[in-house]
Amino acid sequence: MKIAYLTNRDPEDVHSWSGLTHFIAQSLKMAGNELVYVKSIQPKIGFILKLKQKLFPKLTGKFLQANRYQSYCKQYTKPFAEALKKESSLDFIFSDSSELIAAAPTSLPKAFWVDASFAGMLNYYPEFSILHPETVKHGNRLEQQAYDAATVVFFASEWAAQMARTHYNIPENKIKVVPFGANLNEALTAADIASNLNQKSFDTCELLFAGVDWHRKGGPLALKITQELNAMGIKAQLTITGCKPFADDEVPPFVKQMGFLSKKNPEQKKIYQNLFLHAHFLLVPSQAECYGLVYCEANAYGLPALATKTGGITTIIEDGVNGKTFDLNASATEYVAFIKQHFTNKTLYQKLSENAFSTYQAKLNWEVAGKSVTEILKEQLIEQA
Structure with missing residues (x-):
């Protein structure tokens, strides 16, 4: 046509x-x-x-x-x-x-x-x-x-x-x-995802927050979830890209903020991609979200996505398959329970990661x-x- x-x-x-x-x-x-x-x-x-x-x-x-x-x-x-x-x-x-x-x-x-x-x-x-x-x-x-x-x-x-x-x-x-x-020009293969999963360390639970609007995208809740994981003895780090909510001298010890990374810049684009490959979960518990392209991108890297039941997100994320959605008023403890269950059981995590990539291949590309x-x-x- x-x-x-x-x-x-x-x-x-x-x-x-x-x-x-x-x-x-x-x-x-x-x-x-x-x-x-x-x-x-x-x-x-x-x-x-x-x-x-x-x-x-x-x-x-x-x-x-x-x-x-x-x-x-x-x-x-x-x-x-x-x-x-x-x-x-x-x-x-x-x-x-x-x-x-x-x-x-x-x-x-x-x-x-x-x-x-x-x-x-x-x-x-x-x-x-x-x-x-x-x-x-x-x-x-x-x-x-x-x-x-x-x-x-x-x-x-x-x-x-x-x-x-x-x-x-x-x-x-x-x-x-x-x-x-997912807004990606280069697609990974199932073999790439399997290789990346085999190389992942599970010493620290790596959580990735990717969004420009820290508050609308649920940044404060993501921070609290990371705090609770560390408090219960599961070492966790929250990496933030898209924004810098903290002054350089006020960044919590379990937080790493990268700022905005441009896909137009080859070097920054590579860093952005590596964040998704390195993380264990995408954690963007948005309070309002028409769609949420970042969840599609996460699945393209075999990364399970954790989010809220709002807007168009539930079209992307199927609970227990390629991630999990939570009620808007869900507590940090509810997220922590899901993360703990899957992070501490590599068989469960591997299945979630594989399903995330399969979902991307089937409908999110x-x-x-x-x-x-x-x-x-x-x-x-x-x-x-």
Whole structure:
């Protein structure tokens, strides 16, 4: 198929939207599709919206997101139309954004692939808990417009799909759940995983926290879990990457913080990969998480993932198979019990590690995801023919 990929992000940037814009495109290419990139302009925020952006916080304590307004998004339409006219034999319009599909001018079939609906984000992530009611109204209206325009909508998790079902009018046959893959260019083999597992030392329980937002990603709880493991006589270390929550002179003795490691930098990318290979568990007990690509990456290294039952995480982690999810109010002691049970029993740990990698191979990689999306798009074209 020949697909026009509409995006307002850089499809070559592995940091853009956590790399999703890039890897979604690559997954469609791997599945044999021809992709035409249609990058959006940067819309201008009109005088009235700018005035509201300044006044709403001062008067109400609530904020405005300009990209949720028709006056902002309709600026995409003309440039898109001009760009699409230059392309012949297009089969599908595809995007990583619901707003762009709402603005797309063509009568061609349309689809988008996201990790959450607008309504699903409201009062879930902190920045979506302080939106002005007017922005909420416009955002919901624009979101519904995208669902109406789309031929098919791909959600990365069942949570995201269910939130959309609950808050919007979407025919069930439009909704498809296809998990995102791990954002990795180089895949390990089962032999690599087995070799790495055989070389792992079990003298210290190595826990890995990977996330930019220390508090939303559950960093304080990860710290407490590590403390409890050491207190009960299981030597444990928490390695933190993505952020530096502690001043250099205040780092606890059982913590190692690496800061942000860029996948654009070969040396830093290698360090990042080695953290996953060296660890025994990924420990990111997020308090809010639309999806959680880091759990997919962990499984790609045969690393079991420990997390919470929130957002899209339960689509990724199957309890006792490739990791474990805990209730949001679960105590550190509950995590410690699971870690102790598997860390002190190498047979149990080996099974968990092998299953983590098998899960990655079966459903948490971009090759599988791209094929699934492509097959569904082709089915839609046949149905419409």
